[in-house]
Amino acid sequence: MTQFDATLDYDDGDIDTNRSGNPHLNELIASRYSRRQTLFGGISAAATAVFGGALLSACGSSDADGAPPVTVGAGANAATTSGRTVTLTGTIDGTSLGSSWTQVSGPPVTLTVLNPTSATFVAPSVATATPLVFRFAANNVSNTTSSADTTVTVSPAAIGFAAVAKNRDDIVTVPAGYTATVLYRLGDPIASGVPAFANNGNDTDYARRAGDHHDGMTYFGLSASGNTPDATNSTRGLLVMNHENITQAYLHVSGATSVGGVRPEAEAQKEIECHGVSVIEVSRSAGAWSYLPTGALNRRITPNTPMVFNGPARGAAQLKTRFSADGTVGRGTINNCANGTMPWNTYLTNEENWAGYFRRASGDAAVRTAAGTPKENISLARYGITEGRTGNYGWSTVTPADTSSTLYARWNATAATTAPADGSGDFRHEPFQYGWVVEIDPFDASSVPRKRTALGRMNHEGCVIGRTIAGVRPAFYMGDDAQNEYVYKFVSSATWAAGDASSANRLAIGDKYLDAGTLYVGKLNADGSGQWLPLVFGQGPLNAGNATYPFADQADVLINTRLAADALGATRMDRPEWTAVNPATGEMYLTLTNNSSRTVATTDAANPRAYSDPRAAATNPNVSAGTTNGNANGHVIRLRESGDTSEATSFTWDIYAFGAGSDLDATNINLSGLDATNDFSSPDGLWFGLPSNVTGQTTPVLWIQTDDGAFTDQTNCMMLAAIPGVVGDGSARTITNTIGGTSATQSTRVGKAPGTALRRFLVGPRECEITGIYSTPDGKSVFVNIQHPGENGNGGSITSSWPASQSGTPTTPSRPRSATVVITKDDGGIVGL
Structure with a gap:
């Protein structure tokens, strides 16, 4: 037997006293894994097989056991822009026990592991x-760490797609690398027992189907299970949208009769x-979106x-009707x-061109005068x-x-x-019961919508809340969509509390x-200043002594918002x-959007153009040649509140972008220098990306949608993406307006030319509007x-087959x-960047 020297000093375990024939760890690994193993699938997997778990990484660079170190690389330094997906790819030379990526410096990001090196x-x-x-590190079999760093320099967000060409195709065209999928169509069932849509004019029960003319829209995140809000959920939610109007010719077998x-x-x-609003549940599974026809919160809100x-x-007296003798309730929104x-987590829907739905027979004015309410005639007119x-x-x-029903008689005023x-x-x-902002709780299907009269009565296009800051009264911005109407702001009496x-x-x-x-109501001055x-x-002329319209009280001012705004100039x-x-x-x-009644004589700094836009005959027989006069192509104006506070009563303004074909006069009409990648006409829909992702942070993305007739000789309506600057980034400009033989100069304030920071993202099918x-x-x-593809056709002469096309x-x-x-983006990235 082997003899041992008992006189040896204390050895602290650094000598080999195991003389047995049991195998070493390396021998066990080699016997089970005969070929060379690397990374997690190699040595680390082998170690797991022996020990039942992965070994922990060790710090430091020395290798007391003498195992060969691994050599790692973190890849070359790179550059990108905000919102882009970046892939880090490391390399390992040698046998590795484990590896990892960590961030060393810079704004923190969330790293998603793809595999042991990426x-x-x-x-x-x-x-x-x-x-x-970022640092890529790997350990050798003795848990000695080797690492390497790489730097990714991130620049501000930039538009990240090739512009879609103008076209008159009958599809939704999106950039290369993107996919557009049809989700929710007119007539789609939203409740159990509703048959599939036949689309032949025989369908009924639209109170339980998708309405027509899809318009403004919001996605509300839903909790993974249940029906409560989850502002972070991007795969399950409620889609709430307006149904503005109808294309009557397609709803019936042979048109209206x-x-x-x-x-x-x-x-x-x-x-x-x-007409009205849809609330529907939508979800994404395996990368595909669908709507749930039987969602518990599905709902149609109608007139x-x-x-x-x-x-x-x-x-108020003016809200009293046969249906509501006390003027506190009503029926519907339209x-x-x-x-x-x-x-x-509520949705505001806004009543726009409601006035056109009402009948008013000749002689009505005399009846109202005789009844002692002659000023109602002023309001109605x-x-x-x-x-x-x-x-x-x-x-x-x-x-x-049902002879007791008043559902149809109420449209006779x-x-x-x-x-x-x-x-x-x-x-x-x-008619006084319409023209309001209506608030809907999409998470409670039994809730009754509320018409918010403090926000005034007009052709409400939208109502968007500004930034919310604790302790500051929030503002809500609105446009009155008709020629020569006004822009409004409502400032709440309540200061914002985040807990709400x-x-x-x-x-x-x-x-x-x-x-x-x-x-x-807004007043915009020639020098770029403005007042609310x-x-x-x-206050001022808003009293009973007003000669044009004697106001009785605050309710009268709000019911007759337009008349009050007129009085204030x-x-x-x-x-x-x-x-x-x-x-x-x-x-x-x-x-x-545009204004065909704008003349050379009536331009001002905020509405500076009056010109002629010739239109060539198009291949579509419903688009004829001619000339559009006035402000044919519209513009996008912007304002900044004094002191950057929603409570301000003054502001500065300029014009971000002027709609125009790139072929129009660059000196006096195409003032934003638009080219074939970004020329547009009649801006309508407008929306900024959400602050929950990069498109709404630091340099947010602005989406512009069009509703056009002046540019349809060249292209269908479209949507553009922009990263705009700020108010005042351009300069003052004087232009010459000309219509026929009349010319005059007009000063205005033009923002910095958008250039490549404005780009066409989408072109819609024939005769549609892009909105929402x-x-x-x-x-x-x-x-x-x-909205309304093929609107100029009918069942016997179909001018668009979208979305079937x-x-x-x-x-x-x-x-x-x-x-x-x-x-969606085919690579799963953020849309637009």
């Missing part, structure tokens, strides 16, 4: 070029129910849905255009409800099967000579912020439509609405349907 991250939002350092001027009830019911009035005009998304109107679609002519003068016996006051965003009593929070405050003028009874604008607030700067952007946009919180799915030209034409598409 990881990805989304480049964070930055204002200037910013280096981020009437007998002796009387509309059939079945047709009118379809048409009415196709027949019960409503309540809140705010200063609740119970012609819902743009929207608003409240931080407390100011909102376009003149005598002799028959009302859109003739709903008031219907004789219902003519005062009955035998009814009480207070309006409680007829529907003379029904998570309240379960969402409509009560709406009561807090939307029922009391000050409504203002308060619409408050008793607000600036008449070129069809104020959507508003959007830059989440980084707080600047408010407003689309001014929202994204998931992560910015990786964008929802867009396509999205997957290829149908064998036979298909009736077109308004629909929602969802757009």
Whole structure:
């Protein structure tokens, strides 16, 4: 046997005293894994097989056991822009026990491991070029670490796609690397027991189907299970959208009919129910989006849905009708255009061209005068409800099967000579029940929507809240969509409290912020300054002594917002439509779609162009040659509140971008220097990316959608992406306007030319409008609405087959349907960047 020397000193375990024949660890590994193993699939896997778990990494660079070190590389330094997905790829030379990527410096990002050598991250939002350092480390079999660093320099966000060419195709065209998928179409069932949509004019029960003319829209994240809000969920949510109007010719078998001027009830019911709002559940699974036809929160809100009035005009004399003798309730919402998304998880829908639906017979003015309410005639005329109107679609002519029903009679605003003068016996006051902002709680299918009268009555296009700052009263921005109307701001009486965003009593929070405050109208001065003028009874001309319209109280001011704004001398604008607030700067952007009534003599600094835009005959027979005069192509104006506070009563402004074909005069018309990659006409929809992802941080992305007739000889309507600058980044300009033989100069304030920071992202199908946009919180799915494709055709002469044409030209034409598409990036990245 072997002898040992017992006189040896204390050895601290550093000598080998195991003389047995048992194998070493390396021998066990070699016997089980005969070929060379590397990384996690190699030595680390072998170690796991022996020990039942992975070995821990060790610090330091010495190798006491003498195992050969591994050599690692972290890849070359790289550069990218905010929002792009970056892949880090390391290399290992030698046998490795384990490896990892860690961030050493720079704004923190979330690293997602792809495999033992690779990881990805989304480049964070930055204002200037910013280096981020990452370290790749690996251990040899003795747990000795070797590492290497790489630097990724991130620059501010940039538009990241090749511009889509103008076209007149019958599909939704998106950039290379993107996919547009049809999600929710006119007539799609949203409740159990509703048959599939036949799309032949025989379909009914639109109160349980998708409505027509999809418009403003919001995505609300839903909890993974249950029906509560989750602002971070990008794979399950509620899609809430407006249905502004109808394409009547396609809803019926052979178009709309009437007998002796009387509309059939079945047709009118379809048409009415196709208006309003949809609430539907949507989800993403295995990369594909779908809507749930039987979602528990699915809901249609139509012109027949019960409503309540809140705010200063609740119970006002002008809101009293045969249906609501006390003026506190009403029925329905109609012609819902743009929207608003409240931080407390409610949806604002806005009543735009509601006035056109009402009949008003000749002689009505005399009846009102005799009843002692002559000023109602002034109000009705100011909102376009003149005598002799028959009302859109003739709903008031219907004789219902249920003779007690007033669902159709209410569309006749003519005062009955035998009814009480207070309006409680007829529907003379029904028009005053429309033109409001309506708040909806999408998470409670039984809740009753509330009409928020403090925000005024007009052709509400949208209502967008500005930045919310604790202790500061929030502002809500609105446009009145008609030629020569105004831009408005409502400032709440309540200061913002962040905790309200998570309240379960969402409509009560709406009561807090939307029922009391000050409504203002904008006045824009030639020097680039502006003022918010308060619409408050008793201030200035807003009193009983006003010669044009004697105001009785604050409710009267709000019901007759346009007349009050007239009295204050607000600036008449070129069809104020959507508003959007830059989440980084707080600047408010407003689309001014166009104005055919703008003349050379009536231009001003904020609405500076009056010109002629010739239009060539197009291949589509419904587009004819001609000339559009006035401000044919529209513009996007922006303003910055003084002191960057929502409570300000003054601001500065300039014009971000002028719509124009790139072939128009660059000196006097194409003032933004647009080219073939970004020329557009008639801006309408407007929306900034969400601050929950890079598209809404530091340098946010602005999306612009068009509703055009002047540019359709060259292209269908479109959507563009922009990264705009700030108010004042351009200069003053003087242009010469010319229409016919009349010319005059006009000064204005033009923002910095957008250049490549404005780019065409999407072109829609034939005869459509692009309107309505929202994204998931992560910015990786964008929802867009396509409204009234083929609107100039009918069942016998179909001019668009979309959305059936999205997957290829149908064998036979298909009736077109308004629909929602969802757009994703093929590599899974953030849309637009």
